[in-house]
Amino acid sequence: MNTSAVVCNVCPRHCALEEGSYGSCGARVALEGAVRPAYYGVLTALALDPIEKKPLRHFHPGSRVLSLGSLGCNMHCPFCQNHDISQRIPGENTWEAEGREFTPAEILRIAKEAAADGNIGVAYTYNEPLVCFEYVRDCAVLIRKAGMFNVLVSNGCVTDDVTDEILPLMDAMNIDLKGFRPDIYERLGGNLAAVKRFITRASESAHVEITSLIVPGFNDSASEMEEEAEWLSSLKNEPVLHLTRYFPNYRYGEPATDIGLLRELKEIAGRYLKRVYLGNV
Numbered sequence: 001m002n003t004s005a006v007v008c009n010v011c012p013r014h015c016a017l018e019e020g021s022y023g024s025c026g027a028r029v030a031l032e033g034a035v036r037p038a039y040y041g042v043l044t045a046l047a048l049d050p051i052e053k054k055p056l057r058h059f060h061p062g063s064r065v066l067s068l069g070s071l072g073c074n075m076h077c078p079f080c081q082n083h084d085i086s087q088r089i090p091g092e093n094t095w096e097a098e099g100r101e102f103t104p105a106e107i108l109r110i111a112k113e114a115a116a117d118g119n120i121g122v123a124y125t126y127n128e129p130l131v132c133f134e135y136v137r138d139c140a141v142l143i144r145k146a147g148m149f150n151v152l153v154s155n156g157c158v159t160d161d162v163t164d165e166i167l168p169l170m171d172a173m174n175i176d177l178k179g180f181r182p183d184i185y186e187r188l189g190g191n192l193a194a195v196k197r198f199i200t201r202a203s204e205s206a207h208v209e210i211t212s213l214i215v216p217g218f219n220d221s222a223s224e225m226e227e228e229a230e231w232l233s234s235l236k237n238e239p240v241l242h243l244t245r246y247f248p249n250y251r252y253g254e255p256a257t258d259i260g261l262l263r264e265l266k267e268i269a270g271r272y273l274k275r276v277y278l279g280n281v
Contacts (some may be wrong), residue, residue: 027072069126079252121149140169156198179219209240229269245280
C-alpha cells in the first residue's frame with residue numbers, strides 16, 4: 001500500500017485511497033489527508049412513503065415516513081433495483097446530475113411539515129445510506145430531538161465504528177440479508193460476518209425487520225434458508241423476515257423467482273420464525 005494513501009473505515013473493504021480518488025462505493029473520497037463523504041446532503045430522492053414500503057410491517061403500521069436517498073453503495077449486486085443511484089463505477093459513470101442539497105435542518109423542517117400528512121419521522125433509504133453515515137447521523141440527531149422516529153434501510157455491511165455512531169439513533173431498521181454463505185457476499189463485494197454483527201447488535205436496540213431477495217441460482221436453496229431462519233430465531237429479539245421476489249434488473253437476466261419456490265422457502269422459514277412475509281408477489 002502506498003504510504004500516502006488514507007484508509008476508509010466505513011465498511012470492511014477498507015479502501016486505501018490516494019488524494020482525490022473515490023472508494024469502491026463511489027461516495028467517499030480522499031481529500032486533504034482524510035476520507036470524506038463526497039455527496040453530503042445531496043439527495044436524489046425525497047418522498048413521503050407508507051411505512052410498509054420500507055418494508056416495515058410491524059412498526060407503526062398505516063403511518064407514513066419521509067424517505068430520503070442519496071448516491072452510492074459499498075456492495076455491487078448485479079440485480080440491484082436502484083442501480084442508477086447506487087452503482088457508481090469509477091471511469092464508467094460520473095453522476096453528473098447528483099441531485100439537490102438539503103441540510104439536516106431542512107430535512108427536520110420538511111419532516112415536521114409532513115406530520116400533518118401522517119409522517120412519523122425520516123427513513124434513510126434507496127441507496128446505501130451508511131456510505132454517508134455522517135449525514136444520517138446529523139439528521140437523525142435532530143429528528144430524535146424533535147420526538148420523531150428514525151428508520152434505516154441498509155445492507156448492514158459496515159464497521160463497528162459506524163455501527164457505534166448510528167445504532168443509538170435508530171428506532172427501526174430493515175436490513176438486507178442477501179444470503180447466508182460467505183461466498184455470496186464475496187461475489188457482491190460484502191462481508192457476511194460484518195452483516196451478522198450489525199443485525200445482532202441492531203436487534204438488541206431497535207425494531208428490526210430483515211429482507212432477503214430470493215434470486216434464482218444465487219441464494220434460493222432450501223438448506224440456506226433453513227440456516228438463515230434458524231440463526232435469526234436465535235437473536236435476542238426475533239426479527240420479522242421478508243422474502244422478496246426477484247425480477248430481472250441491471251446486469252442479472254435470470255427469470256423472475258418462481259412464486260411456488262418462494263412459498264416453499266416461506267414454509268421453511270416459518271418453522272423457526274413467527275413472522276414471515278412474501279414481497280413482490
